[in-house]
Each structure stands twice: as structure tokens, then as C-alpha cells.
Amino acid sequence: MEYRFSKTLEGFQSSAVREILKLTQGKSIISFAGGLPAAEHFPLQAVGEAANRALAQGASALQYGLTEGYLPLRETMTKRMAGKGMNVKPEEMILTTGSQQVIDLLSRVYIDPGDVILVERPTYLAAIQVFQARGAQIVSVESDRDGMKLDDLAAKIAQYAPKMVYVTPTFSNPAGKVWSLERRKGLLEQCLKANVLILEDDPYGELQFDGGERYPSIFSLYDGGQAAGNPVVYTSTFSKIVAPGLRTGWALGDVEVIRNIAKAKQAADLQSSTMDQMTLHQLLEHFDIDQHIGVIQADYKGRMKLMASLLAEQNWEGVEWSEPKGGMFFWVELPEGAKAEDLLKLAVEEGVAFVPGSSFYAGNPVHNTMRLNFTHSDNDTLRLGMQRLATAMQKYQAAGRMSR
Amino acid sequence: MEYRFSKTLEGFQSSAVREILKLTQGKSIISFAGGLPAAEHFPLQAVGEAANRALAQGASALQYGLTEGYLPLRETMTKRMAGKGMNVKPEEMILTTGSQQVIDLLSRVYIDPGDVILVERPTYLAAIQVFQARGAQIVSVESDRDGMKLDDLAAKIAQYAPKMVYVTPTFSNPAGKVWSLERRKGLLEQCLKANVLILEDDPYGELQFDGGERYPSIFSLYDGGQAAGNPVVYTSTFSKIVAPGLRTGWALGDVEVIRNIAKAKQAADLQSSTMDQMTLHQLLEHFDIDQHIGVIQADYKGRMKLMASLLAEQNWEGVEWSEPKGGMFFWVELPEGAKAEDLLKLAVEEGVAFVPGSSFYAGNPVHNTMRLNFTHSDNDTLRLGMQRLATAMQKYQAAGRMSR
Incomplete structure (x- = not known):
């Protein structure tokens, strides 16, 4: 039998993270x-009781249950979303x-x-994979630390007449940035027009470190945060x-959009796990999720601060990064001409891994960037991993491969 | 905002079953x-212990876990599959x-x-939906109670050069048929050539009523039931x-096919529920699944026999059906010219629902067929539901809409 796979398959590239994990198999590797x-923060006992x-x-x-999901959990979550200025009904x-x-x-x-789909530069790599497999043309909009640049957005909308814009405006993956209110409003306005x-992807919004006011979702900025007619589909x-x-996420949107997503879901897998959805519903009824999120925020902030001080200690010449205000990642820019892929090979030899930033670009990848995760390693592991990364960096610099 | 949905959406038709359930909302309807x-047979306590x-x-x-699924559960299931003549490794x-x-x-x-995808006539409606959404051309092969007719299969392969054949050879949905060994071998041979x-879909294979020898999967008929080079992808x-x-199913196939399915799954949802997969693994370790399946088989056989006797009592003129040897459905053929959709409207008024057979055809639907489920209703409900169906049928006949 000679298998004849679809052209679509070419779009489903195995992710860089996955390839890295293969490199690390059988080795004792610290993974950033x-x-x-x-x-450590998974509420094992509470989940057991909820189950x-x-x-x-x-x-x-x-x-079997509804394709749209377990109704009591949707009811609970619409109340939670209302607390964040998103006023939707369970059918939305x-x-x-x-x-994902x-x-x-x-x-x-x-x-x-x-x-055409417009994306940030850089953006979430598994979204790029989905869009590629769909046969979409993915176009990056120039972005700085405040989000997409509105003039370039306007130019790209005029030039490409895109169908959709995909953004992660709060603690983005990989760059850890937070969009300013002005940029959020500007995106909404231009897209409405x-x-x-x-598509507003918000997996990290709750992981805010400074305890201050929350950043409003773009969804919430449309007409009282209502779903009807909202140009935003919000997911978390x-x-x-x-x-x-x-494995439970949710999407909010106009009822027509949600209904059509449900049609596709029915064909894709009928529905998600009834057991997991009912367990989560029971968990939310009997467990203080906000107190729990507070514990995670404080702990992640501590890990972030530790990694920041470890990075600062290195005094790597020409290497730039800034403290994320939330989320799970540091985005580190190496000097121009450096190749994070080459650094990674040395790093894996030393026993530490990261993701080269090039995976996060829809086109014209930038190779002198890397993403470091700080939430999965405890303090001792963070220290040891950074030591190993420092050794790899020394070897990389000694090899004369880091241009100044 | 004026939403601009994809052309693909047109392929995702809401299922007939779903539309019927809408009709029944707020009414006390017996659903076949x-x-x-x-x-009643869900092993609630054992699942709780396993969780x-x-x-x-x-x-x-x-x-998070592997996209391919929890390895210990795959190891357990490869052993179980070996007992059915399918000799695969966990990576297959x-x-x-x-x-689904x-x-x-x-x-x-x-x-x-x-x-082009070749399918049985009739075939599983949610497979038709997936293939339609993919933009495939779906072509039915003439089928009788023993499976696809091999001469028509050969003609359709020659005419259409199909990429894939989709079959449910054991206790098919909706027709409840079992393919003969000759037809299974013939399909395999023609497809290899x-x-x-x-794609061999086998959700019902374990629900065999006669306790005799099991029907071999088409997968198992290829070269010692090995995955390498097998033209069959088997799913249950x-x-x-x-x-x-x-929500846990599995697929067996050549490692290249499985790897490519994993790439698509990574983009689709990263992985299925870790919790559910580990729970099922623990369940299989501590619970006698074969004894449990035996209980289900005996009970379903009893319900099937009851529905058969209730159908026989009706003496509906020109209505044909036969006892399924397994699975979950009766397939009932009404006289030519009858429209099951019209009968359904009367049935819902009486308080009973079924699926008109027309949904199960990829083209040129046959309207004088209906699918009756017997596994979800207990004996009293089966009796009451059949009474109601009989009343609906009387009204349908009285209206002169059943041609002879």
C-alpha cells in the first residue's frame, strides 16, 4: 500500500517544541x-471531590451531552465572564x-x-499551524510592545481585505506583551469598519502579576460587552x-457564530468530555477559584522575578528582555545575527532546552530570539537551568557565532 | 458586523437527529x-474508583500529555486488539x-x-457530514445484507479512482447488517490492488448477540493483522x-498514517483529556470489562427481542425488517412511496421519535425507511413507544399516504 496523503497535511507541521522534546528524550534536560x-498547583484533592x-x-x-457543552458549566462561566465585562448568555x-x-x-x-488572516509578529505557533492547514494566507502586522501598530494594521486591511485578525492581547505567547487600551480600541474600530x-485568544489573562486593574478584553469594549453583533470571538x-x-476551554461570540462552531464541533468530535465538564462545574461550586488563582499569580510572579534576576546576572552583551507583567514566558532578544537554533543545540548538550523564537513568525522568521518558560520549573531548577544556559551561551560566544 | 462564514460551513449540516430532538423539546417524548x-450499564462506581x-x-x-494518547492505555489496548487478531504496537x-x-x-x-470516497448505502450520517465538509465527492456502492456488492465496488473503483472507502462492516449504523467474510476479503483485495x-468504523463490534464466533475485522485479514502497510485504518x-x-476512541493503522493523524490532532485540540484516559486505564486494570460487555450483550439482546416481537405484533402491511445480530438499531423499510418524514410528524404528536432513513444516504435518499434504537429504552418504555408508533402508523395509513 502506498499511502496518498492530502495536500492539507503539508500544513500540519510538527511543532518546534515537539521536535525539541525529541532531542531531549532519554536525557536529563531542564525544559524552559x-x-x-x-x-504543584493542580487542585488534586478538590478535583477528586468534584469528580x-x-x-x-x-x-x-x-x-452523551450537548455539543455546545454542559449547560450548568456554561451558566456558571457566563456569570464569571460578566464579572470581566463580557455579558453573554449561555447560548452565546x-x-x-x-x-486550541x-x-x-x-x-x-x-x-x-x-x-487572509492578520496576526501579530511574533504570534502563537499552533495558531499559525491551524491557519496554514486551512490554506489561509497569513500576514503579519508590525507590532511593538503596545500591540499591533495601528497604521500598519490600517495599511494591511486596505491592502489584503482580510477575513480575520488573530490576537493575544494580554500576556501574549511568545512575547509576553500587553496591548495598550488605545491599541485595543483601535483594532476594534478598524475591524468593525x-x-x-x-479572534481574541486569552489563555493567560488571569495570570496577572501586579494585582492592579485588569486589562479589558477587546470583546468587552464592544457595545457593553454584548455578544450580538460583536466582531470579536473571545476564547479562554x-x-x-x-x-x-x-481539556476544557470556551468561546464567546454572536449566537450565529457559536451555532456554526457547534456544527463544526458536532462533525469533529460530537462533544467534549461530559465527565470533565461536570467535574469542573462541581469544582467551581465548591472551591474558591479566585483564591486559587491568587496563589498561582503570587507563585508565578516569584518565579518570574527569580528568572529575571538570573538573566540580569548574566550581563550578556547585546541581549535584551523585559519583565513580563503576567503569563508564562520571557521573550529574549539576542544580538542581530545570532541564531537561537544554534544556541539551542549547545544548550541541549548542557542539559537545558528552550524554544527558538523563529517558530513564532508567520513569515520572514527572526532567528535571534528565544522563548523561556518560567512556570514549570521550581526555584532550584530555574537556577540550575540558567547556569546551564549560561554555559551554553559562553560556548556560543566563544565560537564567535554571536555577532555584535 | 456582517459575518462572512466559510464555504466549508455549508457542508456542516446540523444532523437530522438533532433537528428531531428540537421537535421534542418540552414534550414527554419516547425517543427511538x-x-x-x-x-443503567454505566459502571459508575468502578469509574469513580478508577478516577x-x-x-x-x-x-x-x-x-498535558502526549497528543498520541496516554501510553499505558495504548499498551493495554494493543493487547486487547491482539486478542481480536489485530497485532499493533502502541505507536501504531x-x-x-x-x-468520530x-x-x-x-x-x-x-x-x-x-x-472520491466510496460508502455503503445507507451509511453513518455523521461520516457523510465530515466528508461533505471536506469537499469530498461521496459515491455510494450498491449494498445488500452481506455488505457492498463486489461487482459494483469494482465498477466504482474503475470509474471513480477513489482515495478511500468508508465502511462499518459489523452491525452497521443504520442498517444493522454484518458483512460476510467473502465481502470483507473482496473489499480488502480490491483496495490493495x-x-x-x-476506513473501518467498528463502534458496535462488541455488541454481538449470538455469543458465537466473532466476525473478523477487515484490518485483521491483512497479512497477520499487522499495521505496517495495512490499507485499513481501524477505529473503535x-x-x-x-x-x-x-469521549475516548482509538485508531489503528500504519505508523505513518497514525503519525499524520497525530499532527492533525495536535492542531485540532493538542490532545484528548488526560484525566479520562488515565481513568479508563485504571478501570481496565481493576474491572472485568469482558464480563461487563457480556451483561450489556445479554440485556441488549433482550431489548432487541422485545422490540422484534412488538414489531411483529403490528402486522403492518408491506413493512419489512429483520432482527439485527448485534448493535443498537432496527432498520425498518416501509412500503414504496411512503415517507418516513411524514410518519415522524405524526409520531412526534403521539409522543415517540425515530430517525427517518433518508439522512443516511450520500445521494438519492430513500424516504421509505426508518431507524429505531432499542438500547436506550427499558422494556416498559419500548412497549409504550411502540404503542404510540402504532397509533401514528394507523393515522398515517388512514390518511391514505401509505401506498401499497
Whole structure:
């Protein structure tokens, strides 16, 4: 048998993170590469109690359920979303297998091959993969620390007549940036005018370190944060505030958009796990999630501060980074001409891994950047990993491969 | 905002079952429509114990895991599959969000728009939806009670040069048929010769009523049941033998096929629920699944026999059906010219629902057929539902709409 795979397959590239993990197999490697949350914070006991409560409700916990998701969990989550200025009804929300599935399903019901999607530069690599597999033309908008530059956005909208813009405005992956209010409003205004859909990906929004006022979602900035007619589809996930293994995310949007996502989901997998959704519902009823998020925020802030001081100690010439205000990553810029891929090989030899930044560009990748995760390693591991990275960097510089 | 959905969306038709459920909302309707297993058999206590055992292993139960699925569960399931003549290694298996997701993911990595897929007549409606959304050309092969007719299969392969054949050879949905060994071998032989992939969907294979020898999967008929070079991708699910709410299915195939399905899954949802997969693994370690399946088989056989006797009592003129040897459905043929959709309207008024057979045809739907589920209703409900259906049928006949 000679298998004849589809042309679409070419779009499904195995991710750089996955290739790195292969390099590390069988070795004792400290990984700053993945985007894993700290397992110490998974509420194991509370999840166990919630699972038992879900099963105590009888067979419905194990039966088929609605494609749109378990209604009581949607009701709970619409209340939670209202607290963040997003005023939606349960039928304007769908529960999915993580927020990754929202990116995929929305692409299927909204994007045709050849359609243009605007993205940040850099942007989330697994979104690029989905859009590529869809046959979309992905165009980057010039971005600085405040978000997409509005003049370049206007130029790209005029030039490409895009169907959708994909953004992660709060603690973006990989660059850890926070969009300013002006840029959020500017994006919304331009997209409304040009009839362009916005996919607002917000997996990290709850992981804010400074305890100050929250950054408003772009969704909430539209007409009282209502779903009807909103050009924004907003998605988030329980992966970073409870646990990723329960694979539950959600999307908010106009009821027509949500209904069409549900049609695609029905064909894709009928529905997500009934058991996991009922467990999460019971967890939210009997567990102080906000107190729990506070604990995670404080701990992650501590890890971030430690990694910041370890980075500062290195005094690497020409290397730039800044402290993220939330999320899970440092974005480090090496001097021009440096290749993070080459540094990675040396780093893996020393026993530490990261993701070269080039994976996060839709085109014309920048090679002198790297993403470092600080949430999955404890303090001792952070210190040891940074020591190893420092050794790798010395070797890289000694080899004369770091241009000044 | 004027939403501009994709052309693909047109392929994602809401299922007929779903539309029927809308009709029944707020009414006390007995449903022979869905494909729901009997909730009485969900092993609630054993699942609860298994979930607790999974969580007792620590945070890994709630962390991200492999896209291919939890390795210990794949190891357990490869042993189980070996007992059915399918000799695969864990890397030749992927765990998915139900077997529905296998249909979707395989379509994405193997089918390009315009490719031809051959299907049975009738066939599983949610597979038709996936193939339509993929932009495939779906061509039905003439089928009788023994499976696809081999001469028509040969003619269609010659005429259309299909990329894939989709079949449910054991207790098919909706027709409940079992392919003969000769037809299974004939399909395999023809597809090998013409280099056509076979997707063998086997959700019901374990639900065999006669206790005799099992029907061999088409996968197992290829060269010692090995995965390497096998033209068959086999899929099944825990939905019918444990519970659908845990949303776990699996696919077996050549390692290249499985790897490519994994690439598509990574983009689609990263992975299925870690918690559900670990729970199922613990369940299989501590629970006698074969004894459990035996209980389900005996109970479903009883319900089937009851529905058969209730159907026989009606003496409906010109109505034909036969006892299924397994699975979950009766396939009932009304006299030519009858429209099951019209009968359904009367039936819903009486308080009983079923699925009109026309939904299960890829083209040229046959309207004088209906699918009746017997696994979700207990004996009293089966009796009452059949009474109601009989009343609806009387009214339908009295209206002169049933031609002779």
C-alpha cells in the first residue's frame, strides 16, 4: 500500500517544541521550552471531590451531552465572564477541548483557502499551524510592545481585505506583551469598519502579576460587552487556572457564530468530555477559584522575578528582555545575527532546552530570539537551568557565532 | 458586523437527529431516535474508583500529555486488539475524542477537496457530514445484507479512482447488517490492488448477540493483522462498552498514517483529556470489562427481542425488517412511496421519535425507511413507544399516504 496523503497535511507541521522534546528524550534536560503550568498547583484533592460529586449525580455524568457543552458549566462561566465585562448568555458560549479547538473550529467555519488572516509578529505557533492547514494566507502586522501598530494594521486591511485578525492581547505567547487600551480600541474600530472578525485568544489573562486593574478584553469594549453583533470571538481555557489535563476551554461570540462552531464541533468530535465538564462545574461550586488563582499569580510572579534576576546576572552583551507583567514566558532578544537554533543545540548538550523564537513568525522568521518558560520549573531548577544556559551561551560566544 | 462564514460551513449540516430532538423539546417524548447506550450499564462506581486511582498517581493525571494518547492505555489496548487478531504496537495506535474524531482527522490528512470516497448505502450520517465538509465527492456502492456488492465496488473503483472507502462492516449504523467474510476479503483485495485506503468504523463490534464466533475485522485479514502497510485504518470506541461521556476512541493503522493523524490532532485540540484516559486505564486494570460487555450483550439482546416481537405484533402491511445480530438499531423499510418524514410528524404528536432513513444516504435518499434504537429504552418504555408508533402508523395509513 502506498499511502496518498492530502495536500492539507503539508500544513500540519510538527511543532518546534515537539521536535525539541525529541532531542531531549532519554536525557536529563531542564525544559524552559514547553508551556506547562506548575503541576504543584493542580487542585488534586478538590478535583477528586468534584469528580465524585459529578458521578454522584448518576449516569448523566457518563452519557452523551450537548455539543455546545454542559449547560450548568456554561451558566456558571457566563456569570464569571460578566464579572470581566463580557455579558453573554449561555447560548452565546460553547465549551471545547481546550481553547486550541476554538482556533481550529472557527477557522473551519469562517476561513476559506486563500482568505487572509492578520496576526501579530511574533504570534502563537499552533495558531499559525491551524491557519496554514486551512490554506489561509497569513500576514503579519508590525507590532511593538503596545500591540499591533495601528497604521500598519490600517495599511494591511486596505491592502489584503482580510477575513480575520488573530490576537493575544494580554500576556501574549511568545512575547509576553500587553496591548495598550488605545491599541485595543483601535483594532476594534478598524475591524468593525472593515467588517473583519477578531479572534481574541486569552489563555493567560488571569495570570496577572501586579494585582492592579485588569486589562479589558477587546470583546468587552464592544457595545457593553454584548455578544450580538460583536466582531470579536473571545476564547479562554481552564488549562492555566485549574489544569490542562481536563481539556476544557470556551468561546464567546454572536449566537450565529457559536451555532456554526457547534456544527463544526458536532462533525469533529460530537462533544467534549461530559465527565470533565461536570467535574469542573462541581469544582467551581465548591472551591474558591479566585483564591486559587491568587496563589498561582503570587507563585508565578516569584518565579518570574527569580528568572529575571538570573538573566540580569548574566550581563550578556547585546541581549535584551523585559519583565513580563503576567503569563508564562520571557521573550529574549539576542544580538542581530545570532541564531537561537544554534544556541539551542549547545544548550541541549548542557542539559537545558528552550524554544527558538523563529517558530513564532508567520513569515520572514527572526532567528535571534528565544522563548523561556518560567512556570514549570521550581526555584532550584530555574537556577540550575540558567547556569546551564549560561554555559551554553559562553560556548556560543566563544565560537564567535554571536555577532555584535 | 456582517459575518462572512466559510464555504466549508455549508457542508456542516446540523444532523437530522438533532433537528428531531428540537421537535421534542418540552414534550414527554419516547425517543427511538438517538444512538444512546443504556445508562443503567454505566459502571459508575468502578469509574469513580478508577478516577480516584488516577488522581492518586499525582499531578500527571491533570497535566498535558502526549497528543498520541496516554501510553499505558495504548499498551493495554494493543493487547486487547491482539486478542481480536489485530497485532499493533502502541505507536501504531492513537487515542482520540471518540471515534468520530478519527473520521474527521483522517479525512483532513488523507482527503483533498474533490477526492472520491466510496460508502455503503445507507451509511453513518455523521461520516457523510465530515466528508461533505471536506469537499469530498461521496459515491455510494450498491449494498445488500452481506455488505457492498463486489461487482459494483469494482465498477466504482474503475470509474471513480477513489482515495478511500468508508465502511462499518459489523452491525452497521443504520442498517444493522454484518458483512460476510467473502465481502470483507473482496473489499480488502480490491483496495490493495487499486491502492485505496479503507476506513473501518467498528463502534458496535462488541455488541454481538449470538455469543458465537466473532466476525473478523477487515484490518485483521491483512497479512497477520499487522499495521505496517495495512490499507485499513481501524477505529473503535469506549462509548458503547464503558460510557460515551468519557469521549475516548482509538485508531489503528500504519505508523505513518497514525503519525499524520497525530499532527492533525495536535492542531485540532493538542490532545484528548488526560484525566479520562488515565481513568479508563485504571478501570481496565481493576474491572472485568469482558464480563461487563457480556451483561450489556445479554440485556441488549433482550431489548432487541422485545422490540422484534412488538414489531411483529403490528402486522403492518408491506413493512419489512429483520432482527439485527448485534448493535443498537432496527432498520425498518416501509412500503414504496411512503415517507418516513411524514410518519415522524405524526409520531412526534403521539409522543415517540425515530430517525427517518433518508439522512443516511450520500445521494438519492430513500424516504421509505426508518431507524429505531432499542438500547436506550427499558422494556416498559419500548412497549409504550411502540404503542404510540402504532397509533401514528394507523393515522398515517388512514390518511391514505401509505401506498401499497
